[in-house]
Amino acid sequence: MYILSALLATVAVLPLVLKLFFPYFWKDCLYLVDLISVLVTFAKRRRRKPLFFVLDRFLEQTTAHPDRPFIVFENKVFTYRDADQQSNKVARAIHTHANLKEGDAVVLYMGNEPAFIFTWLALAKLGCPAALLNHNVRSKSLLHCFSCSGAKVLIAAAELKDAVEDVLPSLREQGVTVFIMTRMCNTPGMDSLDDKTEEASDEPISPALRSGRTLQSPAVYIYTSGTTGMPKAAVVNQDRLLAAMAVLASNGVSPGDVIYLNLPLYHTAGFVIGFIGSIETGSTIILRRKFSASQFWDDCRKHSVTVIQYIGEVMRYLCNTPKRENDKDHKVRLAIGNGLRADIWKEFLTRFGNIEIREFYASTEGNIGFVNYTGKIGAVGRVNFLHRKVFHYALIKYDTERDEPVRDSRGLCIEVPKGETGLLVARITKVAPFIGYARNAQQTEKKILRDVFQKGDLYFNSGDLLRIDQENFIYFQDRVGDTFRWKGENVATTEVSDILTMMDCIEEANVYGVHVPGHEGRIGMAAVKLKEGKEFDCTNTYSHVASYLPSYAWPRFIRIQVNL
Structure with missing residues (x-):
């Protein structure tokens, strides 16, 4: 009886002890379960024959629920079936008129619109990788970025014709x-x-x-600009994209x-989290051409949005x-993104309600997140x-x-103690491979650190300074x-100084x-010496x-100096 009473008392006290001394115990356990589930799913997919890719997951979703809305854009709704059929038409048009063969890269020079998604799916069906060009680049930068991929085909939006x-x-x-x-x-x-797409078959x-x-x-x-030099084309292979599909699903979407x-x-x-992540979960995407602070919550209410993405600037905007009485009148339950400052984080939750924030750290080419x-x-x-x-x-x-x-003294790197800032x-x-940059062995090599903790080892240099506190939380510090x-x-x-x-x-x-x-962030200043x-x-x-x-790269301030 005494032993039974002691056990019952222990069970009764255990939640209090955990909350007091291990406040994140249950969340750590749930994360472990999610992590194991992601790893198991990924391992199973990698072993599938024939090989399984992101496109195959999209085709699975299309077969399972063809009439479910996939993309909603400017009051137009495209189902999974619509996206599949339209991408078939685009694929046939490109294949017929561009003389593409499997493995040929194609540059997409477009903004946010359904055609972007349809065209990427089309290229995936042809076995062709797509280079996603920032639609803000022009002239010299445009040519530089285009050449990075080795592509021989460029597909551009109508508004980028000039x-x-x-x-x-x-x-x-x-x-x-x-x-x-x-x-x-x-x-x-x-x-x-x-015109060629309209004439093509959707078979x-x-x-x-x-x-x-x-x-x-x-x-x-x-x-990506990474941390040095001109923009570089980070290679995301099929294996990495397959793993990246899990981001939304592993966060409860x-x-x-x-x-x-x-x-x-x-x-x-x-692309990866919003679009590819939605393919994994079979969710509906409300697609906008660009961010609008004034229309953000109205859109969320109109479309019953439950998940939003952000970068730090978005939350601050x-x-x-102006505050409204209906600021908390929405169905958004989850926000996932990065770069959110602590003060804005608190203000956002206070103003817009109890939304779960999933802040993350990752980089396009990196092997850690x-x-x-x-x-x-x-x-x-x-x-x-x-x-x-x-x-x-x-x-x-x-x-x-x-x-x-x-x-x-041995030529090896030194790990910083907890509480101190260090290079990740x-x-x-x-x-955790590092694939590097397309057609740029020099910049790829710059991101590799050798002989870090023992002779011959290889580490990816993130270029980011982070800090781990005594409770094992990780904080971004600087680049x-x-x-x-x-x-x-x-x-x-x-790149900016070369242009100047x-x-x-x-x-x-x-x-x-x-x-x-x-x-947020830093704005460009140029110190110049005149001829x-x-x-x-x-x-x-x-x-x-x-x-x-x-x-965004224009220097807003110019300092004219006698000497630099």
Whole structure:
């Protein structure tokens, strides 16, 4: 009787003890279950014969519920069947008129619209990887980004026709086939695509056209500035894209959810999490051309949105809108994204209600990621035993002045203690590979650290400084290298300075990001030295910068100095 009483007392007290001394115990357990489930599902899919890809998951969803809304865009609804049939038509049009063969890369130069999704699905059916070009790039940057993928076909939205015409002579010299999404195009060297799509059959595409793909085949190229130099095309292969499908599902998103997608589809967040993640869950996507703070909650109410995506700036913009009585009148239960500052986090929850925030850390080309599954404000993740066993990562001492890791007398890196800021590095393994950048071995090599903890080991250099506190929560601190972040985009300082020094009046330019009160990230400032006898040409410099760089990369401040 005494033993039974003691056991009952222990059971009764246990929840209180856990809450007091291990407040995240149950959330840690649930995360472990989710992580194991994701790993098991991924392992099963990798072993399937014939090989299983993201496209196959889309076809499964189409067969299972063909009439379920897949994309809602500007009051038009496209079901899974609609998307499947329309992508068949696009695939046939491209295959017939572009002389594409399996493995050929195609550049998509488009904004957020259903045609973007249909075209990517079409290319997947042909076994062709797509390079997702930022629709803000122009001129020199456009040509540079296009050449990164090695593509010979460019598909552009109708509104980007003028931007393509600016670089058309160079594209024609390279023998590039250019399609514009219109029914008619009279420009020599460019061809219309919509008319050809309308005439094509919507019958299924033969799997034989993509039979040569493997899990290592490129699925998509996503451009990133990383931490150095011009934009680079990060290679996302079929294996990595298959694993990335689990992001929404592992955060509790289900087929009944409605996902609000207003982040750019050419970025990882919009494409991989919003679009590819929805294919896994079989959810409905509410697609917007771009983010609008004033229409955000009205859209959410109109479409009964349950899941939203964000970057830090999005949440701040929403908090800056005039307060309304119906701010908490919505069905949004989950927000997933990154870059959310602690003060904005608190303000957002206070104003818009009890929405679960899933802040995460990841990078397009990286081999490590974290998710804050506990809701701890300000954290990007939490150290977890199983996660660390599968993905070997560490924070190492970093000399920000010399821009390199600190090494000991043996030439090995030094792990920082808890509470100190360090450079995040993750061991490159079969489970956590680093594929690198397309046609850019030099920049790929720059992201690899050798001899980190023992001679011969290889680690991915994230370029990010993080901190782990005494409770094992992970916090993002800063970036290293020649990059700053503005308007949710990475700006490569060397790219901007190269553009500035093309001006006849500028001899040297040093570009860097500066903080502006009331704004996320850093805005561009350029310190310039003028050529002898020259005056700064405001008007032509503005026109030059505007024609060569996307708007988020324009330097907003110019400092004219005698010496740099």
